[in-house]
Structures are given as structure tokens and as C-alpha cells.
Amino acid sequence: MSLRLQARQLACERDDRWLFVGLNVTLERGEILRVEGPNGSGKTTLLKILSGQLDDYEGALEFNGQPLRTCRDVFLANLLYLGHAPGVKAGLTPLENLAWYQALGGEPPDEAGCERALNDVGLAGFEDTPVGRLSAGQNRRVALARLTLTPRALWVLDEPFTALDREGVLMLEQRLSHHARTGGSVIITTHHALGGLERVRRLQLGSA
Structure with missing residues (x-):
């Protein structure tokens, strides 16, 4: 099965400030995309857009060549999103x-x-x-x-290494590596170095 997420000419404004303009993103099967940037540059906002949670943006978002709005159920069936907070009760x-x-x-x-x-x-x-x-x-x-x-093919993870000890960090690194090697894809924000993982691309967001 193909797995391709593409965003073209994304732009998003918050509080009368453009977080990013003209942003192009492509994620293929087996890739890990690390979104980087200073605080306030829009990393979490971008992850929420790419995971279909926000629709107040400009530009186009496609999944496997189809507009996301027309294949939302298929997209969500392939998606697992973990936010910055653990999200547990x-x-x-x-x-x-x-x-x-x-x-x-x-x-x-x-x-x-x-x-x-x-x-x-x-x-x-x-x-x-x-x-x-x-x-x-x-x-x-x-x-x-x-x-x-x-199990989902596309993981969108916002600071998943937060609060983990050394053993937990190693566990998550191994899981990310295995997911990519077996054809999954990952979009991630993290302050943790990912130097030991293969097929990691970086997307830099600048301060507006």
C-alpha cells in the first residue's frame, strides 16, 4: 500500500503573525521527518495541520494523491497522533x-x-x-x-521523548527505527538527538 502525505504552499497565521508561509512538505513510506524550530515557530501547529486536526490554514493537503478532505476516513485509519502531553487520565x-x-x-x-x-x-x-x-x-x-x-502506518509524535529515562529513550528509538524499516512513516518534533536513526529528514521552521 502506498503512503504519501504531501502539503503544498501551507501558510498559517496566529495572533496576527504568520507562523509559516509557502511551506511544502512531502513524506513517503519509510521516512522520518523531524520538524525543528524555536519555540513559537509553529511546530505543534504544523503537526496538527498535517494530522488533519486543524483546517484554518492556507494551502493544499493530500494523502496518496487525493485531497485529504475527500479521503479523511482512509487517512485517519492510517494515523496515530500522540500530542505533547501524555493524554492519559x-x-x-x-x-x-x-x-x-x-x-x-x-x-x-x-x-x-x-x-x-x-x-x-x-x-x-x-x-x-x-x-x-x-x-x-x-x-x-x-x-x-x-x-x-x-498499529498505524503514519505516526505523528509531538515531543514523545519528554520525561523518559535512558531505558525509555532507547526503547522509543528502537521502535521508531523498526517502524521506518518496516515501511511506516513518522513526523516528529523532539529536542532529542536522532543521530542513530536512518532516513531522517529535517524540516526547519524559522521564527516569524
Whole structure:
């Protein structure tokens, strides 16, 4: 299956300031695109545009050669977006958080799959501990378990290394590398060096 995301002549304005103008982006299968830039340059805004969450922009966005608005269901079926915040509920356990995301995505419940995903991110033994009692790094791992639990070809990740310890960083690096090698694609913002990963391209956003 093809996997090609393309944006042409993107422009976005916030608070009477242009974050970017005339921006062209192309992502092919097996690539990792690292979006860089200073604070306020529009990195998170761009990720939200490219993941179909925002529509107040100028320019064209296409998926596999079709306007995104005409193939939105197919696009979303291939997309997994993880925002800057972990996006987990403190009053729920890791298992309950993953089950909630499955229900939100219209997926059938799969407790065994949730347990495997948590084990993959090093949270075996913490499945039934309320997330509010876990560390920031463990909260991040709960969010990252979705990469295993919900297979998607296109990952859009906003600062996914935040709060991870050395072991967690290595785990995520390996997961990103494997995803790209097996034909997946990644758009990522991060302050972490990605020097050990192959097929990483950089997109620099400047301050406006």
C-alpha cells in the first residue's frame, strides 16, 4: 500500500503573525521527518495541520494523491497522533486508559493486547495502578503503549521523548527505527538527538 502525505504552499497565521508561509512538505513510506524550530515557530501547529486536526490554514493537503478532505476516513485509519502531553487520565489505570482509547477509536476491547502493549513499554506490574500515582516517565510510557496497541502506518509524535529515562529513550528509538524499516512513516518534533536513526529528514521552521 502506498503512503504519501504531501502539503503544498501551507501558510498559517496566529495572533496576527504568520507562523509559516509557502511551506511544502512531502513524506513517503519509510521516512522520518523531524520538524525543528524555536519555540513559537509553529511546530505543534504544523503537526496538527498535517494530522488533519486543524483546517484554518492556507494551502493544499493530500494523502496518496487525493485531497485529504475527500479521503479523511482512509487517512485517519492510517494515523496515530500522540500530542505533547501524555493524554492519559490520572484516575484510570494504564489498562483502563488503553481500553478507553480502544473504545474511542471504535475498536473491540482487547485486554490481552493492552497488557502486551504495556509490557512492551516496561510497565508490567503497573497495569492496575492508577496513573496519577505513576511518575511522569511512566505516564509517557502509557501513552507510547498505543504505538503497539493500535498499529498505524503514519505516526505523528509531538515531543514523545519528554520525561523518559535512558531505558525509555532507547526503547522509543528502537521502535521508531523498526517502524521506518518496516515501511511506516513518522513526523516528529523532539529536542532529542536522532543521530542513530536512518532516513531522517529535517524540516526547519524559522521564527516569524
